[in-house]
Amino acid sequence: MYRRFAAIWFCNLTTDWMIRRRPALYHVPFVTAQPAQSRMVVKEVSPVAQDKGIAPGMVVADCRAILPGLQVFDHQDVCPEKLLHAIGEWCFRYTPVVAVDYPDGLILDISGCPHLWGGERPYFTNLITELNKYGYHVKGAIADTVGAAWAVSRYGRQRLTIVGDQEHSILCDLPPSALRLEPLMLERLTKLGFYRIGDFIHLPRKALSRRFDDQLLKRLDQALGHESEMIQPIRPIQAYVEYLPCLEPICTVAGIEVALTQLLEKLHVRLRKEGKGIRSCTFKGQRVDGDMQQITIATIHASRNVAHLFKLFSLQIPRLKPDLGFELFMLESPLVEELLPDKKVLWEVGGSDSENEVSELLDKIAGKIGRKAIRRYLPQAHYWPERSFRVTFSLKEQPEVSWPEQLRPIHLLPRPERISVTPGVSGDSFLFFVYKGRMRKIQKMDGPERIECEWWIKKEWPRDYYRAEDEEGERYWLFRHAIHNMDKPEWFLHGFFS
Amino acid sequence: MICAMDQTLVKKNVFRSLQKELLIMQGLQKPDGYPQVNIGLQGIEQAFPGKAFPTRGIHEFISHNPESKAATNGFIAGLLGRLMNRQGYCLWVSAEEGLFPPALGHFGIAADKIIFVTPGQRDVLWTIEEGLKCNALTAVVGQIKELSFIESRRLQLAVEQSGVTGMIHRYCPQRETPVACVARWKIKPLASKGKAGMPGLGYFRWEVQLPRIRNGRPGIWQVEWGEDNFQEILSPGIFTELT
Numbered sequence: 001m002y003r004r005f006a007a008i009w010f011c012n013l014t015t016d017w018m019i020r021r022r023p024a025l026y027h028v029p030f031v032t033a034q035p036a037q038s039r040m041v042v043k044e045v046s047p048v049a050q051d052k053g054i055a056p057g058m059v060v061a062d063c064r065a066i067l068p069g070l071q072v073f074d075h076q077d078v079c080p081e082k083l084l085h086a087i088g089e090w091c092f093r094y095t096p097v098v099a100v101d102y103p104d105g106l107i108l109d110i111s112g113c114p115h116l117w118g119g120e121r122p123y124f125t126n127l128i129t130e131l132n133k134y135g136y137h138v139k140g141a142i143a144d145t146v147g148a149a150w151a152v153s154r155y156g157r158q159r160l161t162i163v164g165d166q167e168h169s170i171l172c173d174l175p176p177s178a179l180r181l182e183p184l185m186l187e188r189l190t191k192l193g194f195y196r197i198g199d200f201i202h203l204p205r206k207a208l209s210r211r212f213d214d215q216l217l218k219r220l221d222q223a224l225g226h227e228s229e230m231i232q233p234i235r236p237i238q239a240y241v242e243y244l245p246c247l248e249p250i251c252t253v254a255g256i257e258v259a260l261t262q263l264l265e266k267l268h269v270r271l272r273k274e275g276k277g278i279r280s281c282t283f284k285g286q287r288v289d290g291d292m293q294q295i296t297i298a299t300i301h302a303s304r305n306v307a308h309l310f311k312l313f314s315l316q317i318p319r320l321k322p323d324l325g326f327e328l329f330m331l332e333s334p335l336v337e338e339l340l341p342d343k344k345v346l347w348e349v350g351g352s353d354s355e356n357e358v359s360e361l362l363d364k365i366a367g368k369i370g371r372k373a374i375r376r377y378l379p380q381a382h383y384w385p386e387r388s389f390r391v392t393f394s395l396k397e398q399p400e401v402s403w404p405e406q407l408r409p410i411h412l413l414p415r416p417e418r419i420s421v422t423p424g425v426s427g428d429s430f431l432f433f434v435y436k437g438r439m440r441k442i443q444k445m446d447g448p449e450r451i452e453c454e455w456w457i458k459k460e461w462p463r464d465y466y467r468a469e470d471e472e473g474e475r476y477w478l479f480r481h482a483i484h485n486m487d488k489p490e491w492f493l494h495g496f497f498s
Numbered sequence: 499m500i501c502a503m504d505q506t507l508v509k510k511n512v513f514r515s516l517q518k519e520l521l522i523m524q525g526l527q528k529p530d531g532y533p534q535v536n537i538g539l540q541g542i543e544q545a546f547p548g549k550a551f552p553t554r555g556i557h558e559f560i561s562h563n564p565e566s567k568a569a570t571n572g573f574i575a576g577l578l579g580r581l582m583n584r585q586g587y588c589l590w591v592s593a594e595e596g597l598f599p600p601a602l603g604h605f606g607i608a609a610d611k612i613i614f615v616t617p618g619q620r621d622v623l624w625t626i627e628e629g630l631k632c633n634a635l636t637a638v639v640g641q642i643k644e645l646s647f648i649e650s651r652r653l654q655l656a657v658e659q660s661g662v663t664g665m666i667h668r669y670c671p672q673r674e675t676p677v678a679c680v681a682r683w684k685i686k687p688l689a690s691k692g693k694a695g696m697p698g699l700g701y702f703r704w705e706v707q708l709p710r711i712r713n714g715r716p717g718i719w720q721v722e723w724g725e726d727n728f729q730e731i732l733s734p735g736i737f738t739e740l741t
Contacts, residue, residue, distance in 0.1 A: 357634035358587050362613065365625055369617040377599035377609050389599045389609070399610050403603040410575065411568045412598035436564075443689065446698040469699050473689035474565035495598060496564055498572015498687075498702050498723075 004142055005231075006108040006124060007149035010087075011137040013104045014078040015046040020135045030071035032078065033060050043075045047137070080104065087131075088234045094127050099231035105153070107146055107231050120162055128160055143167060146231060147223030151178035171223055172198030179219040185212060240278075240333035242266045249288050249325025253317060256285070256326070260313055263331035264306045277302025277339030283313055285326035293320045298371065299363045300395055301356075302337035308360050312367045359395065379403045383451050385412060385494070406449070407467070409477040409495030416479070416492035431468075433478075435493055440470040450482055467497065521547055521713070523658065537580045538728040539721065542706065546681070547713040553581065555680035556654050556664040558645070560671060567669050569687040569704050571597065572605070574639055574665055576723050579606035581663055582636050589629040591615045592641030592667075593622050606726050623649055626664070633660040641667045650677035682710040688720060703731070 010016070014032055019025045029049035033040040040060035049070060054063050063070055080103055088098045088106055097109035110123070117123035120142055131138050141152035143163040152161045152170060155178045163170055171178070174197050176189045189212070194200045200208065201220065209217050221227035242263045250256060260283060271277060279302055284294040295316040303309065320326075362374055377389045381401045388404060422432045431442040447466035453459070461481040468476045475497035480489040537543065537551045546552055561570040582588055590597070590612050599609035617625045626640035630653055645668060657664050666679070674682075684707040690700035702723045708716050720731040 355634070357632055358613075361628060361632040361634070364628060365615060365617075369615075369621050369625065373616050375614050375616075376612070377614070379600065379610070385598075385600075395613075399608075403609060404600050405603070407604055408601040409568070409598055410572050410601040411564070411596050444692070444697065444699050467699055469690060471689070472565075473687040473703065475568075475687060475690075475699070475702070496568035498569050498575070498601075498704075 002144075003109065003111045004114070004120070004144060005146045005149045006110050006127075006140060006142045007101070007146070007153040008106045008108070008128075008131070008138050008140045009153045010084075010104045010106075011139060012044060012047060012050075013080055013083065013136070014044045014075070016136045017078060017083055018073065019046070025071075028071055029054065029067055029069060030073060031060070031063065032073045032075040034075040040072070085234060087136075089236065091127075092236055094123070096236075097231070097233045099233050101150070105150070107150070109231065109233070110142065124160060124162065145223055145225045146229045147179065147219060148225075150180060151223060154178060168201075168224065172196065172201060176200075179216070179223060181216065181219060185216060188212065240267060240270070240276075240336055242331045244329040244331075246327050246329070249322075249327050250329075251322035251325035256317055256320060256322070256329075257310075257314065259326075259329045260317075260331070261306070261310060263329060264309055267331055267333065268304050268306050271304040271336070271339075275339060276336045277304045278309065278333045279335040279337050281309065281313075281331065281333045284330040284332065285320060285322070286328035286330070287322070288324045288327050291323070293322075293326075295319055297363075297367055299359075300366070301359045302339040303360070303363070304339060305360070308363070312363055315364070315367050362395070382454070384453050385451070387457075407497075409475075410498045412477075412495040413493065416494045419478070419491050419493050421478075421489075421491040433491065433493075440474070440476075442468045443471055444469045448479075448482075451479075463492075465494070537577060539719075539730060541719055541730045542708065542717075542721075545708060545711060545715045545717055547711075552680045553663045554657055554661045556650060556657055556666060556678070557681050557683060558650075558677055558679040559665060559667045559683045559685065560674060561667065561669050561685065566684075566686050567667075569702075570667055570683075570685040572601075572702060572723070573683075573685045573704055573706070573721075574667060575602055575605040575607060576728060577665070578612075578637055578639065580727070582607065582611070586636035587634065588612045588636050589615060589625075589638045590641075591617065591622060591625045591629065591638065593617065593619050594641075605723070623653075626666070627653060627656055630656040630662050630664050631660055633662060635662050637663040637665065639665045639667065641669060643668060644671055645675075645677055647675065647677055650679055654678045654680075676710075679710075680712050681708055681714070683708060690722075701729075 015030070018030070018032075025046070027048060028046075029052055030046045031042045031049055031054060032044045033042050035041070042054065042056050042058045042060060042063060045054045045056055049067065052067050054067065054070070060072055081100070084100045084102070084104075084106065088100050091098045091106060091108060095108050095110045095113045099107045099109075101107045114120040114123035117126055124140060124142055128138055128140055139153050139156070139159050141149045141156055141161040141163060143149040143152060144167060148163055148167050148171060151174050152163055155174045156170075176194055176197055177186050179197065181189075189200070205217060218227060222229045244259050244263050246259070250259060263283070267278075278299060280296065280298040282294050282296045284292060286292055295313060297309065297312040297316070299309075299312070366374055371393060375391045375393055376395070376397070378392050378397060378399045379401050380388055380390050382388050383404075385408070417435070419433045419435055431445070433440055433442070445466050445468045448464035450462055450464050452462040461484040463479040464482045465477060465479045468478050470476070476493055477495035477497060478491055479494055480491045539551070543549060543551050559570045559574065561567040578588055588611070593616065595614075595616055597614070602609040602612070615625055622640065622642050626638055626642070629635060629638040645666060650666075653664055653666070686705040686707070688703040688705050690703045692698050692700040704721050706719045706721050708714075708718070710716060722729045722731060
């Protein structure tokens, strides 16, 4: 097969990226440096600094002497690998096969793509211009082999070169380092006076291999296309989406259910292969008139149980309005999680089967009434009653502190209600209070239990709590403000004991 | 003559075994050899058919004011504590919030093991029914105002399939209509009795009325929640039984 490769070289990858991040750096000479043999050595140089005579490999102290205004950044802070990978993913719009060429380039297999842009030159110009727009200085070349494209992109004279048949002659003019050789071998070649590839390309292969190892021959062959070279393309992240086009528009519930089952089974096959489970999933239907309808489900634990997921969806199917019918169904799962064969423990008791069943039940309930309506309570290390517990929506969260030991009312009023308390006739210690229009006579009382509010959270008067029981055995949790207004204490009803 | 005697005896035996089967199917009785849950209320358990607290059934609780609501919820929490026995899961469904979780520890329940669901008024029954169908749960507590006979029948059928204990707490119902539940409970708070000569409150004490038990003997009992279990107060002066 006739193949074409493009090599892109980012001349100042990291410095361009930094300028992109902080446009103020555009007019400032700066370098990135990293320590080498106990001194800071320049790694990359910004274009402004380059003009002033700073070059990679210089010692930072020397550069500062040349250019006092030079800014130095740590090279570790930028991660060129990640950056290249991201740019590589961006390049998917030009070709599906993109490989990262560390430390500063990309290799694109563009076979069969350029005609969509009307030829190689407009294609490549477009690509390079787009990268320039992002602020990257790049040089690129297209050739029949990876080696040739790489060599020309680095050592070619033009910003953009397209190599046709004249590969051999172009290569002859380039220095040996264009062949991606190791420094040791390059040094040996230079020692022997081979300054251009043309100087040794015609020498007998036997002699070359004896002197320079097979490496040189292999690189030569790769550049000339005598030997094939593999590139490792970046894998695009594949979305968990399944499609089901329909011949006839579907407008019945039964039809939608069949489509949903088919899509779920298709997705299930992939999820099982990858050991994943669905956390949230959207079922979309494209109507004949172009309208898009969708229903979404979410699960508490990752799940790939088709029957369970179908049940969750089926609660919502009546919401779809087919009208004239759906012609395309889509099942999309934006959130998937690892689902290992060994099930996670919900709580330490009970079999794993029952855990699954409970979480499936909760999924079902959440599908109908919403996730926020399902909650658990966890204890909090606060004595103040309103703060003694907190709400959690997760099923896995375990309490960090233990539940309080003290006796607490089973019902707590959302806000303490003020009651008017009348002390009994002198001589007996009974109290009377009126709540909801009925007079209650307190017979027994326990307390007080003083609870102070944490002053660093909110300023409130401490409360003296009493457990009180009236004649009929009804039990209340009352309090009055301690310290504050002791002559005429205000009483509040805060809860009911069982 | 002897032959006729024999026949009536055989008939009686057949009749008895059929009745037992029916009770098992209705969840009022456990099949032989099935572990019984001991809720610690011997007197009340005796009143049920099969002399045991029916776990495969719907229990209906009725309360009319905030105090008896609190008492009822306390009693339910006590039952739950015995049923869950520190394991398993429980669903608490109610349209409004109101339970104060730190109180549950007193009844032997870690409140973080109860899943609280607060659906809107419309979905309460649906949620309760779904919960009752899931046999991984130990019990479902539902707080609802009105329950029609048909709705209760649905719940009872769900329970007969799954074996989950259902407790429906009806707060301020308009009418106490008959429903298809194994028992109707009414819990009223009673004045507690502290230690002799000591001031202050004693253990929580309730009057437990069972005006309706299917195939059982209704009655009234006095019950206390001691340190960590129920205690019946069997002082002869107070113990009464409806006839």
